[in-house]
Amino acid sequence: MHIPSLKEVVSAEEWHLRCELAACYRLAALYGWSDLVFTHISAKLPESVSGAGAHHFLINPYGLMFDEITASSLVKVDEKCNKVIDSPFPVNPAGFVIHSAVHEARADAGCVMHTHTRAGVAVSAQKCGVLAISQQSTFVLGSLAYHDYEGVAFRDDEKPRLQADLGTANFLMLRNHGLLVVGKTVADAFLSMYTFENTCRIQLDAQAGGELIAVNPLIVKGVAEAMRVQTGGLGGAFVWPSLIRKLDRLDLGYSA
Template identity: 85%
Template sequence: MHIPSVKDQVSAEEWQLRVDLAACYRLVALYGWSDLVFTHISARIPGPEHHFLINPYGLMFDEITASSLVKVDQQCNKVIDSPFPVNPAGFVIHSAVHAAREDVQCVLHTHTRAGVAVSAQKCGVLPLSQQSTFVLASLAYHDYEGVAFREDEKPRLQADMGQANFLMLRNHGLLTAGKSIADAFLSMYTFEATCQIQLAAQAGGELVHVNPLIVKGVAEAMRVQTGGLGGAFVWPSLIRKLDRTDESYKL
């Protein structure tokens, strides 16, 4: 598939954001978190215009490139002409989070089997693993209201999420919000691992819960673990991993 480059039509800052977001889509596919074409990762472009980048609807995540990403406004109208369609219904959840959270650059949403399974459990995320402590320190829940294409759901989702960076969409899936694409990806890696570990542990014997006091100190633990860099600490290694497989996301 030939996709014309838009590198000369955008700023250097936007181009780097496009490359990072395309990399994020490819990494989500690489780790097996994609759901054919049916979830989205959005990124806010810095500036007063409140423009966003989102995937061209209908492309698999492992096909997405920096140039194929579509620039849209808050109503999901195209800002730069693109041959690819966008999915306004898929942008409802993302636009709700971006509108309420000026601190968020990237919103990542998945429908993985483990994530949906735990979202369907009344108990939600249990404090069963080290990974779960990072999630529980900033976790919110939003009840299922059907396929998320109605504008009137936005205020309820915003109220439920508040300032949390992890959102469990009941009976639906997982969502992470990050100050950068790298932060949102690392959070989703942790969220997905938490859910997989919980399901595996529940299939075994009696469960041992982590002391709640440990959860309270987890922010400092994360700072120490990543040298204060958060997702930026692991992002270069993820890019190297991706480049060893396929560098076409940069086009």
């Protein structure tokens, strides 16, 4: 599939974000988090690119697998999911309902990542939700919210309830549906989803193995400082360069 490059069409700042988001899609596919073509990762363009008062976002072209997505194939849309730059690819307006709700409510949402993984959906269907039984779970529980299932999320009237449930949390468990994370950057969102997904996988494995040992609640309260120390205060930016190097060793196609 030939996709004309947008590198000389868009600003350097937008191109950089396009490459980061395309890399995130490729990494999601690499780690087994994709659901054919049915989930989305969105990134908000800064006002320096969109223009004062404008709200523009990058999202995947609907119908492409995550491991096919490139910087140039990403579609730029406004808050109503109207294309800002002409693209031969369709966009899934229904898929943007959840993402637009989060971006609208959270000015700090530079990237919103949503998955339907087997482990994520399984734990989302458990009444107990996320249990404090692993080190990974403590990072999630420090900023976790839940949203009850209302069917396939294509109705705008669900947005206020989703926004209210999310509040200031960075991890959102969509009951009977999957996982969602909010990050200031693409790197932050990826690291959060990596932690969220592993939390769910570990929980399912532990539940199959016998009696569980809970983490002291006081540890959860101090998790923000623990994460700062763990990443040298850099958050997702601490691990992101190594992930890009890993991706580059495998395939440079995402930056086309």
